[in-house]
Amino acid sequence: MAETPTMEDNKQRKWKRKGTPSSSARINNLDDGCLMHIFSFLSPIPDRYNTALVCHRWRYLACHPRLWLRVERSIKDLSESGVFPTVEAAVAAARPGDTILIATGGVHSVSNIQITKPLCLIGGGELPEETTLFCSRGSESALEFLCTSKLSNLTVKAELGCCLLHRKGRLIIDGCVLQCESNPLDYLSCPIVCTASPDKLSSSSVKGGYADGVSVSQTRIEGGAKAILTSEDLALRHVRVIYARTALFFWFDVEHKLQ
Structure with a gap:
């Protein structure tokens, strides 16, 4: 006889359907100051240069005169x-x-x-x-x-x-x-x-x-x-x-x- 799904099981299935946020979405939740601080640890060429190609926000921060x-x-x-x-x-x-x-x-x-x-x-x-x-x-x-x-x-x-x-x-x-x-x-x-x-x-x-x-x-x-x-x-x-x-x-x- 099949077991009746519990309320906890239903919650887990719903969470799996929604999925977890991507790493890029999580890092974009950081404010500009935090992101710029992270970029400062990257080598200018090619790593920091490549980050400027991701999106308009990353380009602005990666090319900021505080970094170079x-x-x-x-x-x-x-x-x-x-x-x-x-x-x-x-x-x-x-x-x-x-x-x-x-x-x-x-x-x-x-x-x-x-x-x-x-x-x-x-x-x-x-x-x-x-x-x-x-x-x-x-x-x-x-x-x-x-x-x-x-x-x-x-x-x-x-x-x-x-x-x-x-x-x-x-x-x-x-x-x-x-x-x-x-x-x-x-x-x-x-x-x-x-x-x-x-x-x-x-x-x-x-x-x-x-x-x-x-x-x-x-x-x-x-x-x-x-x-x-x-x-x-x-x-x-x-x-x-x-x-x-x-x-x-x-x-x-x-x-x-x-x-």
């Missing part, structure tokens, strides 16, 4: 918060710890831009060749680092001078292309990555968990008689250096732990 600043050469509305027409303007407006996303398309002019606060500069393309920072002649360097910073997914090209001049802090270069003039005069040729001479740089010391030095990984360095000149700690990991004049290829797989 954007550089777009073609911007017309300069009143838009967190968006700047030049790298120099974005660096000046950035707060310590900010991430600056540099848009693809065209060439961004940079010249002796000093990085005096911890920043992360990232190219917005899938490949570093899609986002180019160009430094014309007459400048000592494209970017000069006086504070712990990171450069990722970018092409930096200097006509005559250093692409990157490191003076202080820990500089991390990851997944970039660094280029200088392929055939400069020998007596004018400059290293592509250079650290300041000891008389211009205080002795290396650990401050806030960071050590002064340069770390280069998954990066291609092209052109010039000298690739890297350093008087500080240097770590090279899977770095490809091309000396264009002789068409010789130098492969580095060296790891020197920063002190």
Whole structure:
């Protein structure tokens, strides 16, 4: 004889028919501040970038200037918060710890831009060749680092001078292309990555968990008689250096732990 369904059984069947709310529905019940805090733990590329594709609300929060600043050469509305027409303007407006996303398309002019606060500069393309920072002649360097910073997914090209001049802090270069003039005069040729001479740089010391030095990984360095000149700690990991004049290829797989 079949058992008569109890009231509790009927409740369970009704709950199963309704189903449970999806994870996206639950997370969307959070307020904007909570969601933005969650997004802040995501890596800018590709995770945080991908969250902006979910919906209009997530795009607004994922692109909020509290999480990162954007550089777009073609911007017309300069009143838009967190968006700047030049790298120099974005660096000046950035707060310590900010991430600056540099848009693809065209060439961004940079010249002796000093990085005096911890920043992360990232190219917005899938490949570093899609986002180019160009430094014309007459400048000592494209970017000069006086504070712990990171450069990722970018092409930096200097006509005559250093692409990157490191003076202080820990500089991390990851997944970039660094280029200088392929055939400069020998007596004018400059290293592509250079650290300041000891008389211009205080002795290396650990401050806030960071050590002064340069770390280069998954990066291609092209052109010039000298690739890297350093008087500080240097770590090279899977770095490809091309000396264009002789068409010789130098492969580095060296790891020197920063002190």
